[in-house]
Structures are given as C-alpha cells and as structure tokens.
Amino acid sequence: MAFDDLRELYQEVILDHGKHPRNFRHPPEANRQARGDNPMCGDKITVYLTLAPSPSGEDVVADAAFEGRGCAISQASASLMTEMVRGKTVAQVRALFENFHDMCTKDDALHGDHGDVDEDAMDRLQVLSGVRQFPMRVKCATLAWHTLIAAVDGGAKTSTE
Amino acid sequence: MTTYALHQAPAPASDRTGFDIAAVRRDFPILRERVHGKPLVYLDSGASAQKPRPVLEAMRHFYEHDYANVHRGVHLLSARATDLFEQARETVRRFINADSADEIVFTRNATESINLVAASWGGTFLRAGDEVVLSAMEHHANIVPWQLLRDHLGIVLRIVPIDDAGTLDMDAYRDLLGPRTRLVAISHMSNVLGTINPAAEIISMAHSRGIPVLLDGCQAITHLPVDVQALDVDFYVFSAHKLYGPTGIGILYGKSRLLSQMPPYQGGGDMIASVSFEKTTYKEPPHRFEAGTPAIAEAIGLAAAIDYVTGLGFDAIGAHEADLLAYATTRLQTVPGLHIVGTSPHKGAIVSFTMDSAHPHDIGTIIDRAGIAVRAGHHCAQPLMERYNVAATCRASFGLYNCRDEVDALVAALMTVQEIFG
Ligand SMILES: Cc1ncc(COP(=O)(O)O)c(C=O)c1O
DSSP states (O other): OOHHHHHHHSOHHHHHHHHSOTTBSOOTTOOEEEEEEETTTTEEEEEEEEEEEOTTSOEEEEEEEEEEEOOHHHHHHHHHHHHHHTTOBHHHHHHHHHHHHHHHHSOGGGOOOOSSOOHHHHHHHGGGGGGGGOGGGHHHHHHHHHHHHHHHTTOOEEEOO | OOOOOTTTSOOOSSOTTOOOHHHHHHTOGGGGOEETTEEOEEOBTTTOOOOOHHHHHHHHHIIIIIOOOSSSOSSHHHHHHHHHHHHHHHHHHHHHTOSOGGGEEEESSHHHHHHHIIIIIIHHHOOTTOEEEEETTOOGGGTHHHHHHHHHHOOEEEEEOBOTTSOBOHHHHHHHOOTTEEEEEEESBOTTTOBBOOHHHHHHHHHTTTOOEEEEOTTHHHHSOOOHHHHTOSEEEEEGGGGTSOSSOEEEEEOHHHHTTOOOSSOSTTSEEEEOSSOEEEOOTTGGGOOSSOOHHHHHHHHHHHHHHHHHOHHHHHHHHHHHHHHHHHHHTTSTTEEEEOOOSSBOSEEEEEESSSOHHHHHHHHHTTTEEOEEEOTTOHHHHHHTTOSOEEEEEOOTTOOHHHHHHHHHHHHHHHHHHO
C-alpha cells in the first residue's frame, strides 16, 4: 500500500482536528455566515464570522467558528482555518485563502503572489498540503475556505462545484 | 499491509457454486490492471460495470466492417448497420421477454428513459393534484424528473417509507394508493441498500386500482432475470453500462398500448413519417421516441453484453453473487465499528456500510491505495441518506466477475483504516 502518501495526508494534526474540531459552534453574536455544500459527497458546512471594525477602520475577524459534517480532511481544514483567521483583517483573510488554495492545487513553483501573508499561518496549514497528491480530495480541504470567503463577501450559499 | 495477491497466485478455478470464476475474470481485460501498484479490486459495478471482451470486440468489429448511419441509406453498409441495430433491439426484447421489439426504445441511459416517460406520458396524462408514488430509496434519476413535473403541472409526490432494514413498507404502500394516484415509479432494486423490492406485488396492487407502474431496473437487470410480461410492468428502464455494456445507451420498455398514446419526446430526424412546414407526422413507436442519430455501436455492444450475460445464465450468476454477498456480509461484520446499511432479507449483491472511526470519503481514499475501488458518497440518493441520518456511506457493489479473495482484500484494507483512525 502506498502508505507514505497516506501518512502524508492523514497526519496526526489532521486526525486530531478531524476528531476534535476546534471552534465547532454557532456563536450568537456572529454577524456573517455562509453555507457550503460539496454536492459530490453531500458534505455540508456553515461558517460563522464575527467581524468588528478595527482602529484603522478595516474589519477584523474577532471570532470564527463552524458547524457541519464531513470527512476528516474537511473537518480538520475548517477547524484549522477558524484558528488561523482570527485577528486578521478581511484583506489578510483573502490573501491567506489565495495562498492556501495555491498550496492545495499547485506545485510550489507555481504559487502566485497574493500580497502580505501570514507565514506562520501558512506553515501550520502546510499539514493539509498532502491533498495535492489526492486530486479527488482537494475540494474537501477547500470547502471551508470557499465558504469563509462567501461569508466575508456577505454570506450566501456556496458550493465547490 | 495485505498479503493478498490475486494475480500473483492463480485465481481459484471455480468458486463454491461451480461458477468458473477464473475463466470469467479472463474475459474482462481491465481486471489485469494495477492501481497504485496493486491488483485492481473493482467493487463499484453498481456505479458502472466493466466490459467483457465480446462487447469490446463487437463494437470494434462493427466500426471496422459494418459502420454507417441507420435507417437512411440505400447502400450496403447502411443496410447492414440498420439490420444490426434492429437486431440489437430484438436481443433486448428477448432478454426481458417483451411482447414486441416495438416496445423497446433506445435512449441515452435510464435517466433519459425516466425523463421521457415523465415528459411525454406525464406531460400528456397528468393534471394538477394527480399523485405519483415513489419510494424512500429512489435514485435521484427517479425523483427529479417527477419534481420537474410537479413544478410544471402541480402533481403531488407520495413517498412509500422503508423500515430500518431497508424493506419497503407494503402496508403504507397500499394506503398511499388512492383515487388520485396515476402512477407508481419505484426501483426494482436499491442501488444503496441492495433491497430487491417485491415487484410483482407492487404491480398487482397498483393494477387492481388501474394504476400503471414504472420500475427502475438499473440495478435489478444485472442481478436477476427480468420478464416484463410475467411482471406485467408498464414501463421498465435500465442503462447498458451497468449490464457490462457500453455507456451512452439505455432502454425504455413500455407497453405498446401506452407508447402508442404518447407524443414525441424530442423532435428531429429519424422520428418523423413526413415533414412539411405546415404539418409533421410522426413514426410509430419506438422510432417516434428516437430523434436523431442513435448510439448505434453502443446498441450492438449492448446486444453483445446481453449475449454474454445470458450465456453464463442468471442461475449461475445469481448463485455466485449470493455466495459473495453472504461472504462479504459475514466478513465485513468482523471489522470493528463497521455498520452495514441495508439488511433486508431479500437483497442483491450490494453492501453499503459506515464506520464509527472514519468518514466514507476517508475510507474510500485509503482503500483506493490498496487497489480497491468502492463508491463513497450519497450515491445519488440523498433522501435515503437523510432517512438513515448519514451524510454518506461506502458501498461495495459486486459484479459477476468478483471473487471471495477480493472481499478478503477489502476487509484487510478496512482494517488499515481502523489502524489509522482507530
Ligand atoms: C437505481 C438507479 N436508478 C437510476 C440510475 C441512473 O442511471 P444512469 O446514470 O445510467 O442514467 C442508477 C445509476 O446510477 C441507479 O442505480
């Protein structure tokens, strides 16, 4: 069995976040939310954001949470995401999304420049880069992030298709 | 991770039912394929079955020697192609024991067959408030066409419930048949649960109230002999690709009396008797429903698939698959935390399951690396997933070429899943 690829995909961090997702809740004070569906597998997720204006006038993510059901990859990705985006401005969240998306779908050499990005966050998200070897699973990793962007954009239903 | 070696060691000459499984496996070239460096263990025949060499050869021979369009030319090849195409229709007729080949309509797939009935028969004969009875275990292909009609005409859909084992509730079914019921449309065998529904009883109960019945035979047609006259079914649909035939062709069987009352589904060439800009008259069924150039080589491939399956015989296939199903059911229950979804006493060779430790998608990915192809997802039956309160299941669906060694490989791979997630 091509065990190495699998070990790469199902790292301890993923298994841990998959089993015990962080920020798995519906905060009553959330002011943005969006729902994401992966029609291929029936996975569903709702992302809740609490955006608050910062002194600079830009909106900042005061809290991020999610609910839903799905595979270990999608749950872990959503869980890590909620941890990574807290405290970030909307512009930083978008930059992180673009970088994360590149990481899941493109060889390192092809990653674009998406502006100011939190390198520490990207390092932690690196545990999900194993999906690149599993093209059928990329959407599992990106569903939460697409849903996040939909929430930032005003909150609508999104889909990975 | 597994010591299993299907292609290194000779496969067993025959299984416990006397079926020559080694010979059958040699008929399917793809079974020699390796995936991720492992012998392919194909347990996804319920989604689409692999093709035996006679099917591949029939299509190739046709393209190399007989190919032309049908029903059009006076030249030799067109005559040959037309003959072969119409012979394929006759092969289908014989296979399901229809009264006449004119009752066999070639479509793209079962989905189109159901859409054809919904649009043409439903569009003509149904009115607002009329009821169509479906079941809780339907594939989306037998739900959405009726919903389109509901949105269009205001018909009402009534759903026959199932019990936890996945058996249709026949008392509830009887109660749902009412004065406004105009059609019953139910799967003959569930693509998720494996349940084989009591077709004869469903039909006789509907007929006693004058209600016609459509059976979705996509799964049943590959596992059991189907005799549309003995069943007295009104419409029967299936796809060739699950029956070891090519993609791109499906069957709608309809009783002559019904088909002849139905208007065309699509317009174009091949389906007309005469056309002028003032008035067009249509051919009789089945050609009335076959607008445009059909899937000609695919019809010939389907006929070859039917010849192949009937050559083996459903007695032998049925015994072999029953053995596999029983073996798989027993072996899978040895995997810790595994739950089989669909335990009806009357089942075909499909086992859906979930595991406490892992999501079906993760299971599918992990066992794929062991060469094992199963389907993980909602199987185009989301209402059924809701019924069992799961987002998805894994499904091992067996074909006539599967063997016990492959069940062992599946179980070994699931033990690895348990190791990773346990
Ligand atoms: C029970 C059932 N009905 C309908 C279908 C649809 O078949 P097709 O996609 O070939 O039209 C399938 C196959 O996916 C099925 O299993």
